[in-house]
Amino acid sequence: MAVEGGMKCVKFLLYVLLLAFCGATPGSLLPVVIIAVGAFLFLVAFMGCCGACKENYCLMVTFAIFLSLIMLVEVAVAIAGYVFRDKVMSEFNKDFRQQMQNYPKNNHTVSIVDRMQEDFKCCGAANYTDWESIPLMPKGRVPDSCCVNVTQGCGISFKVKEIHEEGCVEKIGGWLRSNVLVVAAAALGIAFVEVLGIIFACCLVKSIRSGYEVM
Numbered sequence: 001m002a003v004e005g006g007m008k009c010v011k012f013l014l015y016v017l018l019l020a021f022c023g024a025t026p027g028s029l030l031p032v033v034i035i036a037v038g039a040f041l042f043l044v045a046f047m048g049c050c051g052a053c054k055e056n057y058c059l060m061v062t063f064a065i066f067l068s069l070i071m072l073v074e075v076a077v078a079i080a081g082y083v084f085r086d087k088v089m090s091e092f093n094k095d096f097r098q099q100m101q102n103y104p105k106n107n108h109t110v111s112i113v114d115r116m117q118e119d120f121k122c123c124g125a126a127n128y129t130d131w132e133s134i135p136l137m138p139k140g141r142v143p144d145s146c147c148v149n150v151t152q153g154c155g156i157s158f159k160v161k162e163i164h165e166e167g168c169v170e171k172i173g174g175w176l177r178s179n180v181l182v183v184a185a186a187a188l189g190i191a192f193v194e195v196l197g198i199i200f201a202c203c204l205v206k207s208i209r210s211g212y213e214v215m
Contacts, residue, residue, distance in 0.1 A: 044067065052201075055208050057209060071191060078187060096168060097125050117143065122164050122168035123145075123165065123166070
């Protein structure tokens, strides 16, 4: 069965949307989550691509359903994140302090905390004095990543003016608040692409179904 007229255009647009959908996976998640979510999104997109190429009614319906569910989950997560934003920051504060406790014992933790402190120009959870309770060697030092100018051993016998005094929890929280519009715009853009994908998939499903009824 051939897809005629405007449905060929819909089919083409669906391919474009599938490519965009494949590239819409967020890159700031934990590696395991990235792999799992990325694999799932790829399978859904591949299913839609095969359905559009083969004009398979079952595959296209399944694709439209999965895409709708994904969009609903994204909306639910966004709402939950807004409603429980204070809880999220409280949990982040708790987790960051736990990471600080693990700092002397875990090299992976060292790389994560150092990266955050360097990127956000901060030190400790609330401020640099949080490191006083962490058994770093030699005693009384802070990680080198706290330094304004990071060099080997700069956190030993430091002067306060040579390190970042502000804590990372508030600094990162402030960054998130200041960038909420950018995040919202990106989320709306992704949601718009997904809505178009659902619409085009439904149109193609309707066309395929009409063709089956004619036959």
